Amino acid sequence: xxxxxxxxxxxxxxxxxxxxxxxxxxxxxxxxxxxxxxxxxxxxxxxxxxxxxxxxxxxxxxxxxxxxxxxxxxxxxxxxxxxxxxxxxxxxxxxxxxxxxxxxxxxxxxxxxxxxxxxxxxxxxxxxxxxxxxxxxxxxxxxxxxxxxxxxxxxxxxxxxxxxxxxxxxxxxxxxxxxxxxxxxxxxxxxxxxxxxxxxxxxxxxxxxxxxxxxxxxxxxxxxxxxxxxxxxxxxxxxxxxxxxxxxxxxxxxxxxxxxxxxxxxxxxxxxxxxxxxxxxxxxxxxxxxxxxxxxxxxxxxxxxxxxxxxxxx
Numbered sequence: 101x102x103x104x105x106x107x108x109x110x111x112x113x114x115x116x117x118x119x120x121x122x123x124x125x126x127x128x129x130x131x132x133x134x135x136x137x138x139x140x141x142x143x144x145x146x147x148x149x150x151x152x153x154x155x156x157x158x159x160x161x162x163x164x165x166x167x168x169x170x171x172x173x174x175x176x177x178x179x180x181x182x183x184x185x186x187x188x189x190x191x192x193x194x195x196x197x198x199x200x201x202x203x204x205x206x207x208x209x210x211x212x213x214x215x216x217x218x219x220x221x222x223x224x225x226x227x228x229x230x231x232x233x234x235x236x237x238x239x240x241x242x243x244x245x246x247x248x249x250x251x252x253x254x255x256x257x258x259x260x261x262x263x264x265x266x267x268x269x270x271x272x273x274x275x276x277x278x279x280x281x282x283x284x285x286x287x288x289x290x291x292x293x294x295x296x297x298x299x300x301x302x303x304x305x306x307x308x309x310x311x312x313x314x315x316x317x318x319x320x321x322x323x324x325x326x327x328x329x330x331x332x333x334x335x336x337x338x339x340x341x342x343x344x345x346x347x348x349x350x351x352x353x354x355x356x357x358x359x360x361x362x363x364x365x366x367x368x369x370x371x372x373x374x375x376x377x378x379x380x381x382x383x384x385x386x387x388x389x390x391x392x393x394x395x396x397x398x399x400x401x402x403x404x405x406x407x408x409x410x411x412x413x414x
Contacts, residue, residue, distance in 0.1 A: 114272030
């Protein structure tokens with residue numbers, strides 16, 4: 101089936117690969133190259149790199165609604181358009197171009213976690229299960245009819261990065277399967293229960309700030325959700341300290357502490373125990389500015405950390 105694929109980040113690459121393995125991808129649309137690295141030179145997004153490596157034409161429009169993109173898309177003659185994490189809104193004249201419309205890979209169990217950060221939000225809120233939904237794209241955000249949906253567990257040690265990698269692979273397989281069904285005429289479209297919808301917002305760098313007055317389990321979820329970006333951070337001896345991994349004793353942060361939140365209670369090779377608003381948190385991987393990520397034992401030696409010192413809020 102002739103398709104045009106729209107996607108930009110690494111999350112979208114497995115969807116493009118799975119689709120290209122079974123169907124004709126006439127072209128790929130992604131966002132423009134963005135400055136990256138220390139030299140801030142424009143770098144191609146992951147989807148563009150994959151498409152070019154596999155000989156698929158790439159289009160990177162800066163404007164979508166001036167009529168030129170619609171004309172270009174019409175010239176490609178897609179029977180259906182597939183989208184995964186493209187990152188830009190499409191208006192109705194564009195959605196109307198392919199005869200079978202647009203279908204979207206969304207990494208959550210819709211209608212839960214509509215919006216731009218479903219994976220981070222699922223980890224932050226401590227969800228035990230998430231999944232992937234393939235739906236028809238409409239103007240209302242993530243509200244289209246469901247074609248396919250499949251659950252996936254969230255493991256206790258999952259970060260946004262590890263969970264995103266698994267959901268990307270699952271989503272790729274499901275997106276290709278949905279196109280298969282559309283081509284065969286067997287696809288079904290089930291309306292969402294809009295009354296059960298929840299919404300996410302775009303994560304910002306400041307969302308990684310650790311507030312030690314919160315419960316240990318909540319801070320642990322924040323650390324997991326903020327990995328690999330923006331990485332949870334606090335202040336230690338006047339410098340920003342990034343926390344890459346932490347756990348709660350017993351896994352649930354139970355118990356209470358009389359020490360002030362942020363105070364270091366104990367130092368051991370398996371972690372730095374810190375008081376929080378409820379329970380204690382065991383910091384396991386930390387990073388000071390300009391330094392590499394260190395395990396707790398190395399961090400304790402390098403920074404000469406002792407009980408009684410404090411982590412502060414940024």
